[in-house]
Amino acid sequence: MNKNILLCGVGGQGTILASRLIASAAMAKGIPIKTAETIGMAQRGGSVFSHVRIGEGANAPLIAKGDVDLIIGFEPGETVRQLPFLRKGGAVVVSRRAVMPVSAMIGQSSYDAEAMIRYLEEHVEHLTVVDADRAAEELGSARTLNVVLLGAALASGELGLTEEDLEGAIRERVPERFRDLNMRALAWDRQ
C-alpha cells in the first residue's frame, strides 16, 4: 500500500498530533512511513502543513504537487491553499470552521470562508465537509478536531488504515485522561 496524505491548517490546531497518530498506526502494522512538517515560527497562528507518506517506494519526505491521495484540512482556506497537491480523483476531508486571521479582523485583509467551501465543492469529487462546531459542542471540547477529522478520513477510504489501527495509536499516543474523549471523537463522524 502506498498513500500520500497532506494535513493542513493553522498553527495550534493539532495537525502535528494527527500526523503522529497516522504514523503510529502505520508503524504498528509494519508499514514504512515518512513525514515532513512545519515547526517553528509558523506555529504561532501561521499556515502549517504535514506531508505523510505511507508505504514503500517514497524517497523524499515531501509529496509532489498532484500526488496527494487525501487532504485532511483543518481549515477551509488552508485546504484551498494546498489543493494543487491533490491528485485527480483524490479525497478531501475539511472542517467547515474558519480561523479568522488577525489581519482580517483588523481590516487589513479579507477572508470569505464560505467561498472556500464552495470552491472545494466545485473542484473536489470526493469531498467531506465536517461540522466542527457541532462536533465540539457534542463532544464538549474544541480540541478534538484533529481526531474528529481522522474519523471522517477513515470513511474516505484513502487513509489506508482501519478504525482499530487508529484506536491503537490513540491508546499509544494520547494521555489516559483524554483517551475516552478521543475515542468518541474518532467515532463522531459516523454517528
Added chain:
Amino acid sequence: MHKEFLMGNEAIAMGALAAGVNLVAGYPGTPSTEVLETIAKRNPGDVYVEWSINEKAGMEVAAGAAYSGARALVTMKQVGLNVASDPLMSLEYIGVKGGMVVLVADDPGPISSQTEQDTRTFGMFSKVPVFDPCSVAEAYEMIQEAFDFSEKYGTPVFFRATTRVDHGYESLEIKDPEEYYKNKPEGFVKDPSRWVIFPRLSVKNHALIEQRNAQLSEVLSAYPRNRICPEPGAGAGAGDGAGDGAGDGAKCRKGIASHAVNFLYTLDSLRGRNARLLRVATPFPFPEQLALQFLDGLDEVLCIEELDPVIERALTYVCGKYGLSVKIRGKKTGDLPLSGENTLEIVDRAITKFLGSGAEACREELPAPPPLPVRPPVLCAGCPHRASFYAVKKAMGRQKTIYCGDIGCYTLGNAAPLDMCDTCLCMGAGIGIAQGVGHIEPDTKCFAFVGDSTFFASGITGTINAFYNQADMTLVVLDNSTTAMTGHQPHPGTGRTVMGQIVEKVSIERVLRAIGLTVVETVDPLDHKLAVETVRRVAAEPGVKAIIFRSPCIAVTKPAGRSHVDPARCIACWKCIRELGCPALILDADGKKAKIDTSLCTGCTLCEQICPAGAISGGRKNDTAAEPGTPAKGGLHE
C-alpha cells in the same frame, strides 16, 4: 536493535548516543533544538548535557571536553554558528583529541531564520570537513561515522542537516543502549605546544591542515555515501533504492549531481528517466577523484542544490583543472533558483528541461481560487508580550521613539496593530542599535526590547556598552521565564537545567544593578495601568534605565478563567480587536459585536482592562507558573 519512528533531530541524537558521546552542549534554535532535548531525554545516565548561554559558550565547552579525549557534540542553528565562529575558527587550527561534531541546522527558505547561509560554504572557509545527510535514517548512521572520522583525523567536523532532515520523520532501526560504543576519555594531558595557539603554531598547523584536507579529498572519494549511481561499470540499480530512478546511467551522456534532501527529490523526479547520478555527502573536502569518475564520458551535468552552488563550483573547478569539456549547469546558469528552498516541482522542472523528457502532468490546472487568507505568525492569545508592547505604546503616545526589537517570539510585536518592532537584526543587536540611533538622534526616545533568554545569550555585553559609553536608552526585558519560540527550554533565569537540576537563578535585576544601572523596575505587564505608569516614569529618566516586564509564557501556565463579552454591554467599538490584535478576539455571528474564542482565550484580562464599556469579564490570571520547560497544557496540543 529495535525500530522507532523518529524525527530527524531525534535520530541524530540517538546516533550520537550510539557513538558514545560524552558531552553535549548547545543553544536552542529552529531547526536544531530537538537534538539536544532528545539527548537529555534519552540519556543513558553518563552523558553530560547542557543548554549553554549561547553557541560560543557551547562550542568552547565542547572543545574542552574534546581536548580531554571525550566525544563531544555541540548543537546550533546556522546563525548560531556565526556566534560560535570565533572559537571554531581557531579550534580548527588546534584540533581535537576526542571526536567533536558541530551540528549546524541550516534553514533553506528561510522558514525560521534571518539568513539563508550555507554551512557547506562555512566548512570551506573554516577548513572544517562537512557531512551532509539526505534522510533521517542516513543521519542516524552518518553522525556515528562523523564521530569516528573526527577522532581519526583530529579535527572537529560539521554535521550539517537541513530542515527536511531535521524535522522529517521516519521509522528506522536503532541500537539498544547495550550496543552503544563506550568512549572512556583519557583526560586532559598538558602540552603547551599543542593546546596554546600562538602565531608560530598557527603557521605550522595551517600548512598541515591544507595537506590533510587534500588527503581527505581522496579518503572521502572512497566514502560509500559519496557515490555514483549506478556504480561505474554496473548496470541499472545501485542498491539503497537509489538505482530506482537512475536507470542505466553508465551509458548516459548527461549527469545530475546533488546533495542532502535534494538528492531524494532527484530520485523521486527521475522515475525511470536516464541519468548518471552523483550524490555528494561530504561537500568539503570535495571528493575530487570520485567526481572525475562521474564526469568521465559526460557531456553535461545539472547540479541540484539548495542554498549555495557548492557542488556546481567544485565540479566547474574539476573540469577546469583536468581540462574536461563537460558543461556544468545549476544555479549560476539559471537552471535552478539562486535562493530559497527547493521543492519537488522546482527540481522536477529543472530535470525535465535538462533531460528534454518529462513525466506527464498528474492533474489539470485548477482555476484561481478566491483570495486566500493571509496568515503571518502572530503573538499567541494571552501572550504577555502583547501587554508589554501595548503598555509602552500607550505610555509613549506621540513622542518621537524607536523600538528596537530582537530575536524571539516578541519579534512578532512588529505586526499590526501593535507595530512595535522598528528594527530586528540578530540576537542581542537591538540593544546596540538603540544606542547607535540615540547617538545620531538625541531627541529620540530609544527603546530596546529583549527576551529573558536572549538577554542572557547576548544582551549583557550590549548593556554594559551602553552604560559605559553614556547612552540614553530604555532597556525593556520581556521576561516570560522561558525560551518560548524554540519550545520552552530552561535558561539561567529559570533556576533549572536541562539535566533537571535545581540551581540558583541568575537575577536579571541584580545583573543590571551590578552593571551600574540605578533605575531598574519590574512590573507585571498584565497590570495595564501600572505598566503604563512605570514606562512613563522610567523613560523620562536620563541615561540607561531598565524595565523588566515579568509574566510567564501562556504555554507554561494554565488558564485560571476565560474572559467573555457581555453582548448587552458591548458597544461594538471594536477597540479590543483593533488595538490588541489578539487571535481570541473575534466578531459574533452577526459580525457586529466582539466575541471571545474560548478555545484560545487564556483569561489574561488585558481586553477587560481596556474595554471602555466594561463589557468583558471572567478572565483570571494564574500567577503560579508551571515548571519551566514543561508546557502545562497536556493532551491534544502541539
